[in-house]
Amino acid sequence: QANEANETIGGKKKKRRKAKMPSFYTQKPVPKENKTRRLTPSVYSQEMSLSTEERFANTKEVHPPRILELMDMSMTTHQKMSMVDMDQALFQPYPSELIFQNVIPTHIYKLQLRLFNVDKVPRRVKVELQESEYFSVVGPENSLSKVAPCRSVTFTVFFKPQEKKDYHFSVVFVTERERFEVPVHAIGPRAILNFQDEIQFPMCLVKATMERTQQMINVGNSPAKFELTTQEPFSVVPSCGTLEIGESMQVVISFSPITKGEYNQDLLLHYHTGENVFASLRGTCEELDINLGTDSITLNKTYISLASIHKISLTNTSDSILHYCWSVWASQLEENLSLMRGSSVLQEMEEEVREQLLFQYKSDPTLIHRLPVLYRALQYGKGKTELDHLVLSHSCITLEPATGKIWPKMSQTFTIFFKPKKAKFYQGTIYCDITGHQSRLPLKFKGEGMGPKLQLSYNMMNMKNVFVGERNCYEVDVSNKGLIDAPFKLSCPNTTFGRCFSFNPDEAVIPFGGHQIVRIVFHSRTIGPFSEDLILTVKGQPKPLILTFRGCAVCPTFHFNLAELNFGDVAFGFPKTLTCTLFNTSFVPMYFSLRVLGDGLGSPSVTSAKQVSDMSKYNWKNCVSALSDITIKVTLCSNTARTYKMTMAVDVEGVGEAIKSLPIYARCICITPSKSPSFGRCC
Structure with missing residues (x-):
């Protein structure tokens, strides 16, 4: 592009074109950090095979240089005002960086670096000399003169390598307002792994796995240390490796979707030298119309310690092998969350994570991919359980086989054993996680356990x-x-x-x-x-x-043959005995004791003949057999002149005290001798 202007040479008018910014810079450069260059394997291979001059000729993109230092324009120029933002240099380098590659040691290579004045006034720019054994910069002859707006100045960068390796250098320029740098790189030997730019998987069933094998050869001139990474539902094996020059290996890429739809992910090939190459992975997932023969079963009433059997079937109408696994969880998310509860490390954050994931899962089922594989490793013996049989949490249902595969156009019969441990009503739901169906197939069951009768x-x-x-x-x-x-x-x-x-x-x-x-x-x-x-x-x-x-x-029934014991008048100091009979009218022996209420616990009354053989006891104990009687003798020997109104109480052992009583009446009188005769005086 050019604007015409008249110029008189030798009396003749001649049209002259004014230089403007080149076509590659018709728009403002994009900052380097905001624009990531993505290389496909084919582009990377082609780019690495170019010579220095070919790569320079293919350079199209530019970005602003990195400013090292801002200068005080009052000390360097009279044109203190500028139309260029402070975060942008006054000069735009082209190319933005210089790259030497596929060079031969001791040979001299050169590249031209042009600096365009992007301001509206003339500006001065010079190169800052830096010592380097391998790089040198030569400027124009009139390097001290100013560069007109939209005009450029050209510098030549020379490079003389001594060996095949990477070199790094920076050319520093000084303008009236700032110091900025232009990086210079010399790329040494590089590994180049031939890889497809795009890998398309055929249609895959939900929860199935499709694999693609990629033969990878190192066609570069350096050993390759690489890493391969991608995101679910894609995976790659091996994820890293080393290939010498000319060596090859097979890489297996798997596609394992759990929800239907179309998927597109990047496969990142990272070289140890820092380059990143991206291949595209694409796949489509569909769901089968597959169902259990029934979604609800009623189990026979079964005695505890015994078992009843019920059978159901599942038919594979597709042309693919279907893998199945029975579970007590309705979804993989619930299963993983249940396993999280088993980890003491994650126990504190369980409720918060559970609520958050369940909320997000409703709108984005693919969220399940974000759950770490670690949670699966926490399953207690999951590997063995899947190989043996399924036992539900309440241990009443056993299903065999719990895991396996169904061949195309074939059916699988499942045997359900109901073995209750308690006499109660059981009901619940188990789920069949099967390839080809996005959600797990529910099977409701109910049954009653019966105990001994x-x-x-x-x-x-x-x-x-x-x-x-x-x-x-x-x-x-x-x-x-x-x-x-x-x-x-x-x-x-x-x-x-x-x-x-x-x-x-x-x-x-x-x-x-x-x-x-x-x-x-x-x-x-x-x-x-x-x-x-x-x-x-x-x-x-x-x-x-x-x-x-x-x-x-x-209480046992008994009675006396008398209504009372009446001793009448008794002489002082002389014992008197009365008898009575106690009748036991019950059918059990009666252990009883007798005591006279109010008789006191002092010394018993005695006579010269010791009226009572043993009066040291307060009461008298005895036993009367069932339907029999016993004769009781009660002796009164009073040493006090008084009237007696007392009660003989009957205490029955094990029943209570004073169950029955017999009144005792008596009066003790004292006989006083008459006065001695009086005698008169004897004469």
């Missing part, structure tokens, strides 16, 4: 009135009406009357169809009404059987 010959016994101290025996027949053995244990409540029961046997195992006689003994030393529930606990039954005993513990 024991039956009592009666559930309530009314004992009515029972005597204290009497051993009452009862028998109950416990029969097994079920189809499994029934271990049981009989226990009583820890109450006053509950502790009065004993059993024989208190525990046993009744085979199916059999029965057991249990002997129950009630022996109480306490009177009063009672109602006690004996607990028959059956292993495997959540609810025990209740055997109720009701009744009232009463």
Whole structure:
């Protein structure tokens, strides 16, 4: 591009063209850090095979140079005002960096570097001399003169390598406002791995894996140390390696989508020399229309310790092999989150991460790819579990086979074992994670576990009135009406009357169809009404059987043959004895003791004949057999003149004190001798 201007030479007018900014710089340069150059394998291979001059000729892009220092324009020029921003140099170098490559040691190479004045006024620029054994810079002859706007000045950079390796240098320029640099690189030997720019995978089923094998050869002139990385659902093996010049290896790229749709990711090939090369990976994922034969099953009622069997089938109508795995989790996300709970390291952040991921997962199912593979490694024995069988959390359902594959146009039959551990109602859902279907196939189940069926010959016994101290025996027949053995244990409540029961046997195992006689003994030393529930606990039954005993513990019945003991008048110091009979009208022996209320605990009354053989005891104890009587002698020997109105109390052992009493009446009189006769005086 040029503008015409008239110039008179030798009296003739001649058109002259004014130079403007070259075509490659019609727009403002893009900052280098904001524009990443992406090289495909073919472009990188072609670029590395170019000579220095060919690469220089193919350079099209420019970016602003890096400013090293800002100068005080008042000290360098009178043109202090500039139309160029402060973050941009007054001169734009072309090219933005110089690259020498495929050079021969001791040969001299040169490249021209042009600096364009991007300001609206003439500006001065000079090169800052730097010592280098390999690089040198030569400027124009009139290097001290100013450069007009939109005009350029050319510098020549010479390079003389001594060996095949990388060299780095910077050419520093000084303008009236700043110092900036232009980097110079000399690229030594490089590895070049031939790789496809784009790898297209054929249609893949959800949760299936497609593989592509890429033969990779080092066609460069240096050994290759490389790394290969990509993002899910793509993966690459090996992820790193070393190839000598001319050597080759196979790289396997896998495509494992878990949701349907189209996928596009980059495969990054990173060389140890710093270059990054990008290949494109593309794939499409589809979902099969596949379902279980039924989505709900009702399991037969099953006794605990026994098992019932149910079968379901799954048919593969596609032309691909389908892999399946049964699980208790509805999705892979829930499974991974469950495994996170097993890690003590992640336990504190579990709730926060769980809520956040579940919220995001609803709008972006591919979020599952972001969960680290570490969570899968935390699964307790997952590898062995998948190879053996599936056991649900409540351990009542076993499914076989739990993992495997279904061949095309074939069906797989699954056997479900229902083995309840408790007599209760079970229900839940298990899921089949299968290739070709995005969501896991649910299978709802319900079933009832039955425990041993024991039956009592009666559930309530009314004992009515029972005597204290009497051993009452009862028998109950416990029969097994079920189809499994029934271990049981009989226990009583820890109450006053509950502790009065004993059993024989208190525990046993009744085979199916059999029965057991249990002997129950009630022996109480306490009177009063009672109602006690004996607990028959059956292993495997959540609810025990209740055997109720009701009744009232009463005192033994007895009476005296007299209404009272009346001694009448007794002489002072002379004993007097009366007899009475105590009749036991109950059916149990009665242990009793007698005492006279108010008789005191002092020294007993005695006579010269020792009226009572043993009066040192406060009361007298004895036993009267069932339906019998005993004769009681009561002796009164008074040493005090007084009237007696007392009571003889009967205490029954184990029942209470003063259960019955017999009144005692007496009066002790004292005989006073008459006065001595008086005698008169004898003469």
